[in-house]
Amino acid sequence: MSDLLFVYGTLRDPDLLAGVLNRPLRADRMLAATAPGFAALHYPGRLYPALVRAPGAAAEGLVLTDLTAFEHDLLDAFEGAEYRRGVVPVMIDEELHEAAAYLPAIAVPADALPWTLAAWQRHHKPRVLGSERAGADEIRRRLISVRPN
Helix, strand or coil, rough: CCCCCCCCHHHCCCCHHHHHHCCCCHHHEEEEEEEEEEEECCCCCCCCCCCCCCEEEEEEEEECCCHHHHHHHHHHHHHHCCCEEEEEEEECCCEEEEEEEEEEEECCCCCCCCCCCHHHHHHHHHHHHHHHHHHHHHHHHHHHHHCCC
16 A cells, blocks of 8 residues: 555644644645546535546645654554545646545445535535544554554
């Protein structure tokens, strides 16, 4: 699996990402990228998106390049059973790469509405940021307690 992680949803929000990781990522470790042939659509019944194949589209996102193995485990647990980590093509500075991405675990209708980070930040971020951070803190404590010293 690639060490690069393509994020296209709420993990693009710097406050949420820093809260989940318990540290900010340096700006030079978050590269603007797109996933050609994919779109970020509303995950049915949720406030966040699903990355869905969409010929002719290109989902906007970031490629994170500075994650530890523990942080990959943390993000896997944070994303939970609703996502599975898979590999997608991404364009970074007009160069094609492969990156891991969290893909929906269920079929998302192709006619689902487009999802945007700006709309999530405007309508949902103030209400959910604290609970998302608290959930990540609990996951972090659980992962640390089961890791060998």
